[in-house]
Amino acid sequence: MKTDMAQQETKTALEQVKQYHEQTKHEFNRYARSLGHLDWANQPNPFRRFDGAPLTALPHLTLDEDPLSPPYESLFHPHSIPSQPITLNTLSRFFEYGLSLTAWKAYNGTSWALRSNPSSGNLHPTEGYVFCRSLSQLELKPGLYHYAPKEHALEHRWALPPELAQSVLQGIPSEGFLVGLTSIHWREAWKYGERAFRYCQHDIGHAIGTLRIAAATLGWNLLVLSGTTDETIARLLGLTRPQDFPQAEREYPELLAAVWRGDFHPPPTLTLAFPDPEDSVLSSGEWKGTANRLSKDEPVLWEIIDTVTDASWKSSQEPERMAFHAPTAPTSEREGIRPEPLAGHIIHQRRSAVAFDGRTSLPADRFFTMLQRIMPRGGLPLPDRPMPWDAIPWEPTIHLVLFLHRIDGLPPGLYWLNRNPEHRDIPLFKSAMHEQFVWSTPEACPSNLPLYLLEEGNAQNLAKQLSCGQDIAGDSAFALGMVAEFDDRLETFGPWFYKRLFWETGLIGQVLYLEAEAAGIRSTGIGCFFDDPVHRVLGFHPQTKWQSLYHFTVGGPLDDGRLTTLPPYGPHVT
Numbered sequence: 001m002k003t004d005m006a007q008q009e010t011k012t013a014l015e016q017v018k019q020y021h022e023q024t025k026h027e028f029n030r031y032a033r034s035l036g037h038l039d040w041a042n043q044p045n046p047f048r049r050f051d052g053a054p055l056t057a058l059p060h061l062t063l064d065e066d067p068l069s070p071p072y073e074s075l076f077h078p079h080s081i082p083s084q085p086i087t088l089n090t091l092s093r094f095f096e097y098g099l100s101l102t103a104w105k106a107y108n109g110t111s112w113a114l115r116s117n118p119s120s121g122n123l124h125p126t127e128g129y130v131f132c133r134s135l136s137q138l139e140l141k142p143g144l145y146h147y148a149p150k151e152h153a154l155e156h157r158w159a160l161p162p163e164l165a166q167s168v169l170q171g172i173p174s175e176g177f178l179v180g181l182t183s184i185h186w187r188e189a190w191k192y193g194e195r196a197f198r199y200c201q202h203d204i205g206h207a208i209g210t211l212r213i214a215a216a217t218l219g220w221n222l223l224v225l226s227g228t229t230d231e232t233i234a235r236l237l238g239l240t241r242p243q244d245f246p247q248a249e250r251e252y253p254e255l256l257a258a259v260w261r262g263d264f265h266p267p268p269t270l271t272l273a274f275p276d277p278e279d280s281v282l283s284s285g286e287w288k289g290t291a292n293r294l295s296k297d298e299p300v301l302w303e304i305i306d307t308v309t310d311a312s313w314k315s316s317q318e319p320e321r322m323a324f325h326a327p328t329a330p331t332s333e334r335e336g337i338r339p340e341p342l343a344g345h346i347i348h349q350r351r352s353a354v355a356f357d358g359r360t361s362l363p364a365d366r367f368f369t370m371l372q373r374i375m376p377r378g379g380l381p382l383p384d385r386p387m388p389w390d391a392i393p394w395e396p397t398i399h400l401v402l403f404l405h406r407i408d409g410l411p412p413g414l415y416w417l418n419r420n421p422e423h424r425d426i427p428l429f430k431s432a433m434h435e436q437f438v439w440s441t442p443e444a445c446p447s448n449l450p451l452y453l454l455e456e457g458n459a460q461n462l463a464k465q466l467s468c469g470q471d472i473a474g475d476s477a478f479a480l481g482m483v484a485e486f487d488d489r490l491e492t493f494g495p496w497f498y499k500r501l502f503w504e505t506g507l508i509g510q511v512l513y514l515e516a517e518a519a520g521i522r523s524t525g526i527g528c529f530f531d532d533p534v535h536r537v538l539g540f541h542p543q544t545k546w547q548s549l550y551h552f553t554v555g556g557p558l559d560d561g562r563l564t565t566l567p568p569y570g571p572h573v574t
């Protein structure tokens with residue numbers, strides 16, 4: 001039972017989270033607060049390093065090297081991918097597909113790196129870590145490592161005796177390890193001011209996607225340990241050691257995820273638990289390295305970001321509700337999977353479109369497949385949910401409003417996708433939105449896809465206007481907004497669930513990024529949109545406490561021929 005004081009604290013934190021969300025909305029007549037100009041002299045370095053931490057280079061593998069990159073299609077037939085042993089090569093591939101550089105772009109004397117994971121403004125607030133035990137085939141000493149994407153290497157932050165590393169990972173399957181993610185808010189706040197905290201969380205959602213998909217290419221599972229406290233994450237990742245960050249901008253804990261081999265046969269019920277590491281463990285072994293400073297001057301302080309960071313801090317350790325059982329799906333699914341394209345090719349070639357041609361259309365059946373891939377099948381037990389939806393252990397809470405511009409066989413207009421048909425029905429949505437919406441099922445739509453036409457008509461200008469006037473929302477084949485059951489989820493779980501709402505949207509975005517590439521077109525995340533005007537278009541009643549959190553657009557790209565593209569690694573990188 002929560003005490004009165006604890007209840008009051010939760011209520012205050014809830015109000016602060018909602019206040020942050022309100023205050024960082026873009027309106028037609030007012031953008032969320034930021035500096036209003038870019039202070040180039042103080043631009044943060046996108047690469048964190050820990051000076052003095054020993055560096056282990058990860059091997060650069062070609063696509064054909066062992067383990068072979070599986071066909072892209074096989075990612076959605078998980079039992080078709082043989083489970084690889086955990087070695088330096090496979091760990092290298094995991095980080096390559098999850099967080100590594102994929103190219104350098106150059107223009108007019110400046111160059112910048114792109115990565116497997118996209119990021120709002122290409123500012124990359126997300127840092128990655130791995131915590132491993134002694135594994136027979138892994139030539140790495142046990143402990144905590146920070147991933148350095150520019151070097152594609154691991155920095156050994158914390159070396160500890162094998163038995164202690166094993167004790168930290170006692171709740172994690174034996175053929176497995178932990179991956180951790182943090183955010184450096186300042187990297188996004190430098191450009192976007194108060195709205196930056198939202199973008200950091202979107203980026204975490206995208207990184208959950210890249211890492212889950214990277215694990216899938218190796219026949220591994222990945223599950224976000226959502227019941228863990230933020231304090232535990234911070235302690236394990238060394239963020240509570242001020243002596244290692246003397247001049248450096250702060251990193252904030254986001255998540256730990258367990259990664260383990262898919263051919264590990266769990267007992268009928270396996271609970272993945274991760275308890276707080278004891279002080280005696282944390283002070284054992286040796287911590288190494290000092291975090292580099294990213295900006296010349298002190299970060300600009302945006303007080304409301306600190307407030308929402310504290311208010312959404314997860315201090316409760318929920319009983320882990322992640323009972324596992326052996327998946328029931330058949331094990332031989334290899335037949336009929338298209339051999340091309342390879343998953344590795346799709347992951348490497350993923351880019352955000354900077355402009356669309358305003359012409360390319362998408363066949364309806366391809367569009368339906370894309371939507372199928374973002375359906376989490378929330379009614380199923382976790383291990384039976386489709387990849388990557390088996391990575392986040394909560395019920396789906398994001399639905400889509402779609403602006404269809406050019407889908408062959410479907411009339412243009414406004415549509416709705418119910419991503420949780422197992423628990424949400426159409427009368428609920430109908431009663432929340434404009435009365436004139438028709439709620440008809442498109443004829444060609446597969447029966448297991450809960451897609452509804454709301455209103456026919458050309459929605460190109462509307463989508464563009466709502467997306468801060470960006471042409472990419474109107475010139476595409478379709479655009480969409482991701483609508484969260486906002487107040488209901490925060491009130492049910494607590495203010496810490498705020499971040500998870502954004503993670504789910506980022507994960508939807510990551511699936512769409514790869515799906516667009518696989519369909520021969522391209523897509524772009526849209527963090528800049530006018531919040532309440534979107535709600536007015538849908539006619540949300542005042543008591544409908546839903547919020548559109550993230551927009552997205554998919555279409556035929558126009559390339560910027562002025563840019564030079566260089567490989568991600570090589571002598572040209574200094």
Ligand SMILES: Cc1cc2nc3c(=O)[nH]c(=O)nc-3n(C[C@H](O)[C@H](O)[C@H](O)COP(=O)(O)O)c2cc1C
Binds near residue numbers: 115524
């Ligand atoms: C959360 C998020 C929000 C974004 N918002 C916008 C946007 O509003 N407009 C835009 O043109 N691109 C947007 N992008 C695309 C980024 O600018 C792009 O991911 C970044 O430049 C890196 O390029 P890449 O995706 O090709 O790796 C967004 C990306 C993310 C992940």
